Amino acid sequence: MKGDSPKLICFSCKFGWGYLDTDIYKSQLKDIIPVTCSGTIDATHIMDAFKNGADGVLVLGCSDKACHFQTGNDQTRKRILMLRKILQEFGIDPLRLQFMFNVDPEGKQIPAVIEKTKQLLKNLGPLRPAL
Amino acid sequence: MWKTVNKVESLVEPAIVQYLPPCQKKCPINEDIQRTNVLLSLLPEDPKEAREGLIQIGDYLFDNNPLFPICGYVCGICELECNYTTKGGAIRRRLLKRFVSDHYLDYLDSKKEFDIVKNREKVAVIGGGPGGLMCAFHLSKRGYKVTLFEATNRLGGALWLIPHYRLPKLVLQRVIENIVRIAGIEIQYNAKIGEGKWSLEKLRKAGYKSIFLAKGTPAPRMLLFGLQIVENQDLEGVFYGQTFLYEISRGILVKDYLGGKKVIVIGGGNVAFDVARSARRLGGDVTVVALECEDKKSKDGIPADHEEIQGAWEEGIKIVYSRGVSKILGKNGQFEGIVSPKCTRVFNEQGRFYPEFDLNDTVTFHGDILIITIGQIPDMDFLKKEGLLNERHQLAVDPLTLQSANKDWVFIGGDVRRIGYMVDAMREGQEAAESIDRYLRGLDLKKGRKKEYIATDLPQLKDAFFKSEPDVTWLPPEKRLHFQMFEKGFTLPEAIEEAKRCLCCGPCTSCRACVSVGLQEDLPKVIVHETICSGCGICVSACHYGAAQLKQIGQHLISSTDVLKCKACGMCLSACPAGARELTGQDLKKRILEICASA
Numbered sequence: 172m173k174g175d176s177p178k179l180i181c182f183s184c185k186f187g188w189g190y191l192d193t194d195i196y197k198s199q200l201k202d203i204i205p206v207t208c209s210g211t212i213d214a215t216h217i218m219d220a221f222k223n224g225a226d227g228v229l230v231l232g233c234s235d236k237a238c239h240f241q242t243g244n245d246q247t248r249k250r251i252l253m254l255r256k257i258l259q260e261f262g263i264d265p266l267r268l269q270f271m272f273n274v275d276p277e278g279k280q281i282p283a284v285i286e287k288t289k290q291l292l293k294n295l296g297p298l299r300p301a302l
Numbered sequence: 303m304w305k306t307v308n309k310v311e312s313l314v315e316p317a318i319v320q321y322l323p324p325c326q327k328k329c330p331i332n333e334d335i336q337r338t339n340v341l342l343s344l345l346p347e348d349p350k351e352a353r354e355g356l357i358q359i360g361d362y363l364f365d366n367n368p369l370f371p372i373c374g375y376v377c378g379i380c381e382l383e384c385n386y387t388t389k390g391g392a393i394r395r396r397l398l399k400r401f402v403s404d405h406y407l408d409y410l411d412s413k414k415e416f417d418i419v420k421n422r423e424k425v426a427v428i429g430g431g432p433g434g435l436m437c438a439f440h441l442s443k444r445g446y447k448v449t450l451f452e453a454t455n456r457l458g459g460a461l462w463l464i465p466h467y468r469l470p471k472l473v474l475q476r477v478i479e480n481i482v483r484i485a486g487i488e489i490q491y492n493a494k495i496g497e498g499k500w501s502l503e504k505l506r507k508a509g510y511k512s513i514f515l516a517k518g519t520p521a522p523r524m525l526l527f528g529l530q531i532v533e534n535q536d537l538e539g540v541f542y543g544q545t546f547l548y549e550i551s552r553g554i555l556v557k558d559y560l561g562g563k564k565v566i567v568i569g570g571g572n573v574a575f576d577v578a579r580s581a582r583r584l585g586g587d588v589t590v591v592a593l594e595c596e597d598k599k600s601k602d603g604i605p606a607d608h609e610e611i612q613g614a615w616e617e618g619i620k621i622v623y624s625r626g627v628s629k630i631l632g633k634n635g636q637f638e639g640i641v642s643p644k645c646t647r648v649f650n651e652q653g654r655f656y657p658e659f660d661l662n663d664t665v666t667f668h669g670d671i672l673i674i675t676i677g678q679i680p681d682m683d684f685l686k687k688e689g690l691l692n693e694r695h696q697l698a699v700d701p702l703t704l705q706s707a708n709k710d711w712v713f714i715g716g717d718v719r720r721i722g723y724m725v726d727a728m729r730e731g732q733e734a735a736e737s738i739d740r741y742l743r744g745l746d747l748k749k750g751r752k753k754e755y756i757a758t759d760l761p762q763l764k765d766a767f768f769k770s771e772p773d774v775t776w777l778p779p780e781k782r783l784h785f786q787m788f789e790k791g792f793t794l795p796e797a798i799e800e801a802k803r804c805l806c807c808g809p810c811t812s813c814r815a816c817v818s819v820g821l822q823e824d825l826p827k828v829i830v831h832e833t834i835c836s837g838c839g840i841c842v843s844a845c846h847y848g849a850a851q852l853k854q855i856g857q858h859l860i861s862s863t864d865v866l867k868c869k870a871c872g873m874c875l876s877a878c879p880a881g882a883r884e885l886t887g888q889d890l891k892k893r894i895l896e897i898c899a900s901a
Contacts, residue, residue: 186344191346204893206888207870208872208873219895240846242846242873
């Protein structure tokens with residue numbers, strides 16, 4: 172966390188979020204990582220983010236049964252719920268790993284969702300307080 | 303002396319094998335069905351913005367298949383092979399296409415003509431049905447000066463015989479008018495080739511370098527019993543189905559024409575059901591007598607579509623299965639009834655049409671009108687006169703190139719060659735256009751033409767995943783006994799929902815919908831780092847599409863990806879415990895580091 176703004180890594184599924192207005196990724200939201208399917212996001216990616224200084228991770232996937240690749244979102248949901256338990260063991264608040272499964276072709280909700288998650292992270296404080 | 307003959311047939315061709323979704327494999331013109339479905343599923347919910355998208359989808363379809371708005375009403379054979387059929391009902395692709403069609407037609411009227419320089423040879427297309435139109439369209443697009451010779455005063459051929467409750471007249475008219483206008487095809491109406499001043503040779507002398515003959519099947523098939531023609535087919539009150547439908551399309555037979563009359567329809571095909579349902583709409587009390595049995599799955603099962611049979615039954619049409627006609631009864635020149643023996647077998651062991659009857663089990667059906675709808679035949683006299691038959695009195699034509707064996711500048715296709723669905727004729731038109739193009743450019747007619755497609759399997763998913771098909775809305779039977787459409791089309795949300803149900807079983811290379819909407823820059827690929835892979839096989843169980851496979855290299859098992867089946871979803875990447883798999887163009891680790899390092 173630098174200053175007041177928490178560092179958030181956001182993965183978003185290309186088939187569910189903001190595909191109608193791809194500019195939203197390019198202009199407004201620089202810190203967003205579009206992926207082919209949320210099912211491609213691995214536990215190591217999320218851990219990498221935390222390891223490299225992120226205060227939180229947000230995964231945007233498709234709503235139930237709407238995955239273009241059939242069950243990618245289900246796999247991610249399972250993975251995230253399990254990973255939250257492991258994060259706790261490491262002393263990381265499980266709430267730092269957030270997900271939202273919905274479909275938003277125009278990507279209008281994305282800035283608000285990110286803002287909301289950042290607010291939550293702000294309340295939790297930085298993951299690694301400055302020494 | 304031993305020597306090889308370098309005939310075209312003896313040359314080795316490169317294998318052309320491709321995976322396709324089963325619907326696309328089934329479609330004779332291999333239309334990009336999956337692509338359309340994916341594009342529809344990505345449409346915006348706002349109707350105004352969606353309209354733009356629909357026009358683009360329509361334009362893409364029109365380019366290859368200008369008759370697609372008609373297919374959306376009458377075809378749907380792709381649905382027969384859909385992988386979803388056993389899991390809750392096929393994707394309603396026909397209705398999805400009709401949905402595109404309904405939004406595209408208004409735009410089609412204002413679509414600009416193709417910008418083509420017509421500097422190639424003159425080609426004549428004979429017959430204005432779906433085969434002829436398709437051929438003329440594709441040749442025209444390639445720059446040939448095409449003249450289409452139509453025997454009547456309207457284009458469309460047998461498409462006019464489809465009752466208007468299935469295909470609205472206005473849709474048919476508009477689509478055809480626009481094809482002719484947009485592709486710039488010249489039409490000669492009332493030009494019946496084979497009569498008067500017109501013959502193939504004369505056309506050739508008039509400068510037409512090649513001819514596509516798609517005259518269809520203008521003559522009805524006579525009713526036979528054994529090998530004898532059943533007598534009394536000339537009685538008052540006996541019609542042939544084709545003539546009956548033709549007269550309805552011309553507006554000769556109008557409402558209540560058959561009011562209060564008992565009508566018997568002979569035949570079990572879709573045309574017989576078109577006739578029966580049309581006769582019902584003209585006020586008749588209709589009974590269908592079919593040679594085939596009720597069980598569609600049996601070898602002798604009725605060929606008509608389930609929907610047709612169900613629709614007819616709902617409308618109060620009686621259907622008698624497994625009965626033939628041995629005698630037509632008449633009195634004072636007026637039709638009175640038929641004597642109908644039990645049919646014990648329709649096809650013989652070789653699968654040829656060879657019906658057998660039990661003459662001890664006969665019944666007599668009485669009626670006022672008999673409509674015989676057991677098929678059509680081409681104008682054999684014309685084909686003989688033009689010298690297009692072989693010594694066995696069959697059409698001498700190559701089934702792959704459609705080139706006549708007797709006259710190499712003549713190509714023959716459509717119903718005249720083999721009776722089929724509308725789209726079968728369209729395919730032959732398309733193939734003929736390719737053949738004629740190659741012929742006139744002096745290229746090999748056969749090279750690379752024979753393609754082998756393999757249908758992809760159903761993705762491996764749990765049964766609970768599948769969704770059942772949406773209901774099709776038909777007007778209730780008592781309200782649909784007219785010639786207006788009775789089937790309700792999809793609304794935008796319904797269409798998006800149904801398109802999303804598509805499992806997209808096919809490979810990405812034959813779809814590329816995501817790239818065309820800018821969702822992805824290019825199709826990603828999965829790479830396996832063989833030095834890291836331990837061969838555990840977890841990726842195999844993670845992949846729904848059977849693309850991740852294990853192969854043996856020396857003593858080790860190594861995972862690999864079948865590029866033809868892979869969809870690059872990345873599910874195997876996250877499943878791989880060793881991190882041996884990578885998706886091209888998506889380096890997540892690098893991106894994470896970049897973002898973490900940025901301010």
